[in-house]
Amino acid sequence: MSKNPRWADISTVIVVIGLLVFMSSTLTWATEKTYRGKVQLTYVEWSSEIASTNVVKVVLEQLGYQVEIIPVTAAAMWQAVASGEADALVAAWLYTAHAHYLRAVRHQVEYLGPNLEGTKIGLVVPRYVTINSIEELNAYADKFGKKIIGIDPGVGLMSKTEEAIKAYHLNFKLMESSGATMTAMLEKAITNQQWVVVTGWTPHWMFSRWQLKYLADPKGIYDQKGIYSGEEHIGTIVRKGLKQDMPEVYRVLDKFYWEPEDMEQVMVWNEENKLAPYANAQRWVKENPDKVNCWISPDPNQDCSSLKKKTPVIHQH
Template identity: 60%
Template sequence: MINRYAVAALAAMAALGTSALAADKGEVELAYVEWSSEVASTNLVKAVLEDMGYDVKITPVSAAAMWQAVGSGDVDGLVAAWLPTTHNHYLEQVSDKVVDLGPNLVGTRIGLVVPAYVEIDSIEELNGAAERFDGKIIGIDPGAGLMSKTEKVLEDYDITDLTLVEGTGPIMTAVLGDAIDKEEWVVVTGWTPHWKFAQYDLKYLDDPKGVYGGEEEIHTIVRAGLKEDMPEVYAVLDNFSWTPDQMAELMVMNQERRADPLKNAKLWIAEHPDVVASWMPAAESE
């Protein structure tokens, strides 16, 4: 049987109109946070640029370190900027040193998430249900903008009976899944798009004070000077755009046992040649 990833790689090269055997065009480095959405998008961009002949390094770091790296020019860019709310304080620190290429995905959201069977619907009801939640809100890595927003939620809503627990994305989803298996109450920090919404019946708790903000976008940010140094890379990053449903397809693939995000990105490329072609620089897509 022909390996489906080998077929995907060949199809991807054809879709890009380039060859992976092309002469090396230089090194590109991208930073990202290890959220499932950003693992998917960053590996996808890596696969596209590698098929164009670039040597691409992707580095997982904290949100703060990600922004510092692109601001200092230590990395070339990122496709993981949640704006205008979650990462706005990071952008303000480096705004004069980076270029915002705009959204690569629209229709995102952050907030507190519970299983649909949980019998409260608003953040305002958390204190009264603290015992059912074992006094915990299950969070992710402490440097994430979502965590700082959640700390403000605790303050603004005067939530004193629950504690925000630091962790990681995988730990958060593991705790969520275990609680659902036992039909227990659990509240976690959440964001859309994320594969957990495809796997479980979940709901966001209402945020009447609007602390988490409204609908967000994921932006592409690059270092100053990239357009002049690597115009082809700049053009691909500038053109890169997809939908939440398309991202969800790749995120679900990445949840398979022993999944390889880069191989899955190549498979996704093979299955969406027209989308990928729209990201190519004008000279490449003609």
């Protein structure tokens, strides 16, 4: 007895629908298994923070997270984490440059400690400039055009430089610009062997490209009691509740720690190819498996750098 063709067609349709439903559920399960959630990192578009934020993005993505990185101003960066709009930042320049931002939101964020130590801020000149001290600037003000080339308005380095101008009674005007503009003006001056003074910080790729020096501070500004401090660090800040919501992300951020030479390597690559910060971060992650494996290790007690313990805890008061 032959089957009814109509019923055969219906049976075929039912089988196909069943297969599609099964495949859909399987794909959904697989996606849920590999997709861990969305992470938002915020940062300022300084060469140092472009490097570090992209490296963290690559590492978290390899663990299955969708990571969005959001470039903003320094004030907006801190406020985004404090309000919970962003999950974290790895770009906190402490103690000096971002100390006032930390004080403003200290009860709304969690400080995880340094992710890079040995940073420094101050006034920088090319090595061919024959002065070595801030107090010598006035004697050569005309050679510098009576200008200090600054960066973004509102950041701690700028406010500290304003304090230095007053402390030393400098006959100079602090020019607001950006990190990119500052280095472009520095390059132009060096090309023409002109005298120039800029607001600078370490780590920065410009120290690898040109021969530069910090101006000394005979008033003791480069100690913890003065205007510019001595060696500082870059810290990691996360929103309240991240440890409970995303314990793995919290653990990676807490263990993220690298050396100035690591950051400088990525910054040099970024300067050579400004359009590829993400690809350069991928390259660094691939070439440094020991550091990365420590960051992603499930052992919460594994310290990825004994140096990290040398930086005192910030007292948020």
